Amino acid sequence: MPTQIDVRTPSAAYTVEIGAGLLANLSxxxxALHATPRAKLFVITSPVIWSQWSDRFLASFGDHQPILLQVLSGEQYKRMSTLESLAEQLAQNGADRDSILIAFGGGVIGDLVGFLAAIYMRGIRYVQVPTTALAQIDSSVGGKTGANLAAGKNLIGAFHHPLAVFADIDTLATLPARELRAGLQEAIKAGIIRDHELFSYMEDxxxxxxxxxxxxxxRVISESVRMKANVVAEDERENGVRMLLNLGxxxxxAIEAATDYNQLLHxxxxxxxxxxxxxxxQKRGLLTESQVERxxxxxxxxxPLEPFSADxxxxxxxxxxxxxNRSGARSYVLxxxxxxxxxxxxxSxxxxxxxxxxxxxxMNATLAEANA
Amino acid sequence: MPTQIDVRTPSAAYTVEIGAGLLANLSxxxxALHATPRAKLFVITSPVIWSQWSDRFLASFGDHQPILLQVLSGEQYKRMSTLESLAEQLAQNGADRDSILIAFGGGVIGDLVGFLAAIYMRGIRYVQVPTTALAQIDSSVGGKTGANLAAGKNLIGAFHHPLAVFADIDTLATLPARELRAGLQEAIKAGIIRDHELFSYMEDxxxxxxxxxxxxxxRVISESVRMKANVVAEDERENGVRMLLNLGxxxxxAIEAATDYNQLLHxxxxxxxxxxxxxxxQKRGLLTESQVERxxxxxxxxxPLEPFSADxxxxxxxxxxxxxNRSGARSYVLxxxxxxxxxxxxxSxxxxxxxxxxxxxxMNATLAEANA
Known part of the structure; x- marks a missing residue:
């Protein structure tokens, strides 16, 4: 049985399901989420994910197959030009206010499709089917959607919750090891912020x-999502406790922007x-030495913490x-x-x-040591 | 004294002020609308409006001058590329979540700036200062914002209400006569839909x-806004009665799209x-002959009803x-x-x-007659 976690906010209520084999009955x-049986479905995904998972994804849809739109994944494609192209394709394919988008992929796909759903005809419905550790642990839950500007990441976007999130653990099997590791850093973040038990479990x-x-x-994904669901329920619009999720x-x-989003994973x-x-x-005396070490x-x-080059x-x-930042003052999560x-x-x-x-x-000392 | 009309919806409450001389104390x-005195202000306007009204607009701001961003007005510029350029300029000028945008211009400026405010950092505040009949009568009120796709007008956008609307009647003095007349067609629409008295007043x-x-x-603008405020209060998200506002x-x-937005005013x-x-x-027997004539x-x-060429x-x-349209079925306001x-x-x-x-x-018969 998959884990079910309910997300309840002032503007939305939906369920995140986490477990193996969810794609088998996706249709x-x-x-079960809506009462518009003639609604057109669109699956928006990347060529890589689709080549690996299309058979299993489509198997349950029978004669109500979703219309397929593909985008390249990668932060450099999370831009308004991609959104505009997708919106034009939706219009050309007759998407209307009853249509439902399915975001099938990692964080970039989820953020883009959520934002697209937020703005297409001023808001249509969408479902998250995250396929990466990052997206399953963090970005598919909570309704934050967005795209990047040249001036910075996620500087444009919208709060728009999905109808549901289906995180099929099986899809992590085809994830490159580096992406799995990078995604799990967000679970560590969840532990540090608010869940000592999750942190210890990940240590052990x-x-x-x-x-x-x-x-x-x-377990790791479910506990991370549960922590996030609690935070988002308390503070949907990031006026208070939700800011803690920005630890790191x-x-x-800034590192991602300075390295053009192409040296490190998120x-x-x-x-x-x-x-x-x-x-x-630590310098402010807010953490003990042993906490810092853990x-x-x-x-x-x-x-490994991949090195990068930036000033x-x-x-x-x-x-x-x-x-x-508000009215010019820098906010920082510690x-x-x-x-x-x-x-x-x-x-300061x-x-x-x-x-x-x-x-x-x-970082450079470690790098020199490794190269010596 | 300006007329004040309150707009109350589930997600927002604000006031529309309509009258002469409002720009004189705009600052x-x-x-008075917010409690963030260090908030950066941005005025987004068109070169034409700014050349005519910048002195009066800026007079009240003293040493807290807004930062000026300019865009060309016209439906062809109401596109995602314009939004992206404006968002980059906001970021470069240090706009943050406390910043307030001021939309100073006609319907295109208002729609664009409202949409920009909806998506910049997932939503910041904005004020509407409409300068055209169309914007004062209709588009500045109700929270609908948007941009055009190649596939159609306003196919992307967001519901995002302003902090307030200040409609200074004085600005209509520099409006070309054709634009005044075209804007007043939306007031006629308001009368037909729900306000017989306004309709009669406009007749007389x-x-x-x-x-x-x-x-x-x-009077005409205030009554149009009052009608719209009532409709929006009843049905903010256009699931019911608000659809009536789409009469015509x-x-x-379709006419605007078929003529590339450059033959007719909205x-x-x-x-x-x-x-x-x-x-x-009339053909369905829903209107009497005399109603049709009126x-x-x-x-x-x-x-005059300007002619256009389209198939x-x-x-x-x-x-x-x-x-x-929903699930493929065409909706039509009669x-x-x-x-x-x-x-x-x-x-059908x-x-x-x-x-x-x-x-x-x-239309063609009238045209032939005029040319004969």
């Missing part, structure tokens, strides 16, 4: 989780960002564009324990610069 | 209204669309993309009296084609 699962079971054990993966994302987004950039936040928290060790256990000043400058975090607004440019420089120095 | 009016006072008499204009828009949008296309809806209603006469009094089959095919309208779902392609052919034949 029935979707049909890294081998099983990383080898793709389905029970272990289902301020510097993480989860890898976030892991570096969590290390930076941890260092700031965070550091678990991030590296699910690594510390550029990274700090990029954080000035962070969406959490861990204050294992399972606890807080938002501060007084991280100098403090952030020093931390970033130390982070880069440590 | 104070906007400051065409000369004063068209000559720019401020009291007469304030099914064929109207209100002119809508007037043709209302004539078509009236003809269908509608026809008042539309022409605020005309009837193309127009009918374009209506298949109308946003009101007048059923002066001050009353209804939505039907059984207008043949019925619409015949009506459109008659409309074009009548």
């Amino acid at each position: 029935e699962r979707i049909a 079971n890294a081998a099983a989780i990383l080898s793709g054990n389905k029970d272990a993966l289902t 994302h301020t510097l993480g987004h 989860g890898e950039a976030i892991a570096w960002g969590i290390l930076a936040a941890t260092a700031i928290a 965070i550091d060790n678990v991030l590296r256990a699910y690594g 510390a000043h550029v990274l700090v400058a990029l954080t000035a564009k962070d969406k959490k 861990p204050v324990g294992i399972g606890d975090a807080t938002v501060v607004r007084d991280v 440019e100098a403090e952030l610069l020093e931390t970033t420089q130390n982070l880069l120095a440590g | 104070e009016r906007i400051a 006072n065409a000369a004063a209204i068209l000559s720019g008499n401020k009291d007469a204009l304030t 828009h099914t064929l109207g949008h 209100g002119e296309a809508i007037a043709w669309g209302i004539l078509a809806a009236t003809a269908i209603a 509608i026809d006469n008042v539309l022409r009094a605020y005309g 009837a089959h193309v127009l009918v095919a374009l209506t298949a993309k109308d946003k009101k 007048p059923v009296g002066i001050g009353d309208a209804t939505v039907v779902r059984d207008v 392609e043949a019925e619409l084609l015949e009506t459109t052919q008659n409309l074009l034949a009548g």
Whole structure:
């Protein structure tokens, strides 16, 4: 039986199902969500995912086959030009307000399709069928959708919840090992912020989780989603506690932007960002040495933390564009324990610069050592 | 004293002020709306409007001047590429979640800026300062924002209400006569749908209204907005009665698309669309001959109904993309009296084609007569 987690917010209520074999009855699962049997269905996916999973995806649809639209995945394609092209294709294929989009893929596909559903005819329905660890653990839940600007990641978007999320653990089997590891960094983040037990489980079971054990993966993904569902229920629009979910994302987004989104995977950039936040928290006396060590060790256990090349000043400058900033003041999420975090607004440019420089120095020393 | 009309919906509550001289204290009016005194303000406008009204617009802002962004107005610029360019400029100028956009211009500017505010950082605040009859009467109120696709007008967008609307009647003085007349067709529409008294007032006072008499204009605009506010309060998301506001828009949008948005003004296309809806209603026995005549006469009094060139089959095919269609069925708004309208779902392609052919034949006959 798959795990079911309910997400309840002021504007939406839906269920996230997590488990193996969900694709086998996807058609029935979707049909059970709505009362518009003649609604056109569109599946939007990437060529890579589709080549691996189309047979299993389509098997249950019988004579009500969804219309297929494909986009390239990768942050560089998460742009308004892609959205516009998809919207034109929806219109050409007769999509109307009753139509339902199915986002079948990783975080980029989920964010794009959710945003497309938010703006096509001012809002239509969609279903998330995430296929990556990142998307199953984090991005498919909570209604945040978006696209990138040249000026920064996810600077445009909308809050638009799916009708449901179906996370089929089986699809992780075809995920490259590096992507699985990077996605799991978001589960570590969930543990650090609010779930000490999840964090400990990930510390103790890294081998099983990383080898793709389905029970272990289902547990990690389910607990991450449960944590997120609770946070989103409390604060749908990110005016308070939801900001904690951005742990590691301020510097993480800056690293992604500075490296043109092509050196690191999202989860890898976030892991570096969590290390930076941890260092700031340690320096401020908010974390004990042993807590810092545990965070550091678990991030590296699910690594390796891939190196990248970027200038510390550029990274700090990029954080000035962070969406959490208000009226010019920088907001920063800091861990204050294992399972606890807080938002501060007084991280100075100098403090952030020093931390970033130390982070880069440590990375480069490790790199030199490895090459020696 | 300006007229104040409250708009109350499940998701927003705001006031529309209509009258002369509002720009003189715009800064104070906007400051009264929010509690973020350090919020950056951005005014987004067109070069034409700005060249005429920048002095009066800026006079009240003192040392908290808004940052100016300019876009060309015209339906051909109401595209995602314009939105993306504006969003990049917002980011470059440090716009954050506290920032407030001011849409200063006609319907295109209002729709674009509202949509931009809806998606920038997943939603920031904005104020409407409409400068055209069309925008003051109709498009600045109700929270519908959007942009065009190649496949059709307003096919992408969002529901996002402004903090307030300030309609300064003075700005209509620099509006070309043709635009004033076209905008007033939307007030006629408001009268036909739900306000017999407004319709009669427009029948009886065409000369004063068209000559720019401020009291007469304030009355027509205020009554149109009041009607729309009531409808939007009842049905914010256009699941029911709000659909009536689309009287004339099914064929109207098709005419605009078929003529590449460059032959007719929006209100002119809508007037043709209302004539078509009236003809269908008459043929179905839903309107008396004298009602048809009154509608026809008042539309022409605020005309002339500019001719256009388009093929009837193309127009009918374009209506298949109308946003009101559900699961493939065409929805159509028909007048059923002066001050009353209804939505039907059984207008056949043949019925619409015949009506459109008659409309074009009548237009061409008038044109031939004028050229004889």
